[in-house]
Amino acid sequence: MDCRHNLRALHTFETVSRHLSVAAAAEELGVTQSAVSHQLRLLGEIVGERLFQKSGRGIALTEAGRDLARRLQPAFAEIDRSLAEAIGGTRDRVRLAICSSFAQAWLVPRLHSFYAAHPEIDLQIMMYAQDPELTDATGDAFVTTPPKDRGYHAQLLWPEYLVPVVSSAVASRKRSFSFITTELQPGKIGSDWLAYARHSGRVDLSPVDGRWLFASHYVIALDMVREELGAALIPDFLAEPELRAGRLTLLDGAGLPTQEDYHLCIKESRRSEPGLEALMRWFKQELGKTERSAPRERLKLVQP
Secondary structure: OOHHHOHHHHHHHHHHHHHOOHHHHHHHHOOOHHHHHHHHHHHHHHHOOOOEEEEOOEEEEOHHHHHHHHHHHHHHHHHHHHHHHHOOOOOEEEEEEEEHHHHHHHHHHHHHHHHHHOOOEEEEEEEEOOOOOOOOOOOOEEEEOOOOOOOEEEEEEEOOEEEEEEEHHHHHHOOOOOEEEOOOOOOOOOHHHHHHHHHHOOOOOOOOOOOEEEOOOHHHHHHHHHOOOOEEEEEHHHHHHHHHHOOEEEOOOOOEEOOOOEEEEEEHHHOOOHHHHHHHHHHHHHHHHOOOOOHHHHHHHHOO
16 A cells, blocks of 8 residues: 555544544545545545444444554654744643543642643643543543553652541531442442551441442532532642641541552653643642642641
8 A cells, every 4th residue: 555645544544543533534634524534435445444443323443443543643643843943833732631630639729820821832631530541632641540552651640649528517516427349340339448447447437328429520529529528538738738728627547549640651752842841840849849748748747
């Protein structure tokens, strides 16, 4: 296959593979949906494999399609970067994929300093629920657990420790309360609290009747605590502002290490790019301003 004669088909496929939508790809490319479908059929004939399959009301990549997309997406991302450099673009775009809890409690309160220091960078913050696939198509930088993918640099940002909190109003009533768990899988329900009980020796921190309240994410669990629905285990950085304000109370001073620590992950081959280099430098500076004492000592400072 001579790629130079089929760049349009390859470009069309790469665009559809990112959106998993012919309509969205057509809008990005500025062509009709029938033109997109024609290019996909042409590429399928050239490759000799089905690249897409129906999935509910939409489409999904086949195994051959996923393999081709993994190869093409970084290639076209590099073409875009090279073109921007060649025409002398004055602004840099950095897409940062980050989990909701770390974005809300750690990143956003510090963003003023990034914008002030780097007005030339358009920082696009994209939140995710599940750990994302580390590819150029997904983002340029990622705040996630240490990557299994080779070729990525991982800079430790924050070790995750869970702390047990309840609203101060509920704590003042000195009555029993419900327990909120973020472990929803069958066989693991409530295992976060059971692990905390083993770690801290606080076997009383579990529901007497075995009834749990459920939240899939830490930020939802925190909102449920604020609404006085019960106690939850949430990351220390997420609890800290509420503890300082006196809205939450710690049930115990021990922090439970989860080993799901937060890292800034960037592809090794892209670390020297100005935008990514600036982002790494900014994270390092902000971390230098933060007290990195042991979790128990940190939390004693904010306990009401």
